[in-house]
Amino acid sequence: MTLQRSGVSGAYPVPAGVPAPVPLRDLPVVRDLRDRSRRAPRRLIFGQGDVVVVSGLPGSGKSTLIRRAAEGGGIDSQDTRDRWDRRMPRALPYAVYRPLVRLAHYAGLRRALRSGASVVVHDCGTQSWVRRWLAREARRRGRALHLVLLDVTPDLAREGQRERGRGVSGYAFARHRRAVSRLVHDAERGRLPSGCASATLLDRTAATALTRIGFDGVV
Known part of the structure; x- marks a missing residue:
């Protein structure tokens, strides 16, 4: 089993064959909680x-999980869209101002990353450049990038x-x-996106059980 030095608490179940408690540095890179x-x-x-990316299909529960459990509220593109929706005329299609919503979201994300604070980020999973950017920012501050992946049907x-x-739309879905299937498939085989230190796989039951995605001073 591949191991990593990662600031993850003992809230995780002990891997099979490893006596409890598990030292933080000995936790596995991929944790499958499904x-x-x-x-x-x-x-x-x-x-x-550290920087935590929550990925999964649209409707898988990413925004719900972040709002319920993410320390500091997390950064969710859906929140940015909701703010713009309230400001725009109802008759105006979202496609018209979608580029502005994305620009505002990434500008807010950049400010959070540059502040050095711990960050939980919503990611749709289709834009690998976002994860590469987050990985670079994590390395710049000498910290780690982690993937939390919601695997639902x-x-x-x-x-x-x-x-x-x-x-x-059907095309976008x-x-x-x-x-997302590629991310899940690779994680199951221990292959993580470039710059990603760990991955945690969740099904709907495991995601619903979570009450906190947080950070402490452990390194």
Whole structure:
């Protein structure tokens, strides 16, 4: 099993065959919390100053997880869109001002990264350049980038879109499916995106059990 030196708390279950407690430096790079027969952990704790990316299909529950559990509220592009939606005329299609929403989101993300604060970021999974940028910023501050990946079925994701009253086109959803499937497939085999120090795989049950994605002073 590949190991890493990572600021992640003992809230994780002990890997099979490893006596408890597990030293932080000996935790595995990939933690698969899907389909667990035991109670899922309630906290994911990373090192102070680290960057955490939450990825998954549209409707998989990324925004819900960040709002409920992310320390400091996290940075979610959906929040930026909601602010712009309230300011724009109802008759104006979102596609018209979408570039401005994205610009505002990335500007806010850049400010947060440059501040040196710990950051939890929403990521749709289709834009690898965003993860590369986050990895560079984490290295610049001498910290680590971590991936939290929500692995849910397309049907569950579509249901989530219906519940929030906001879906994506079939073309866009297919792009997301390909990108997220590739991330899950690679993580299952221990292959992480460039610059990423760890990956945590969650299904809907494990994501619902989480009450905190936070940071401490452990390095």
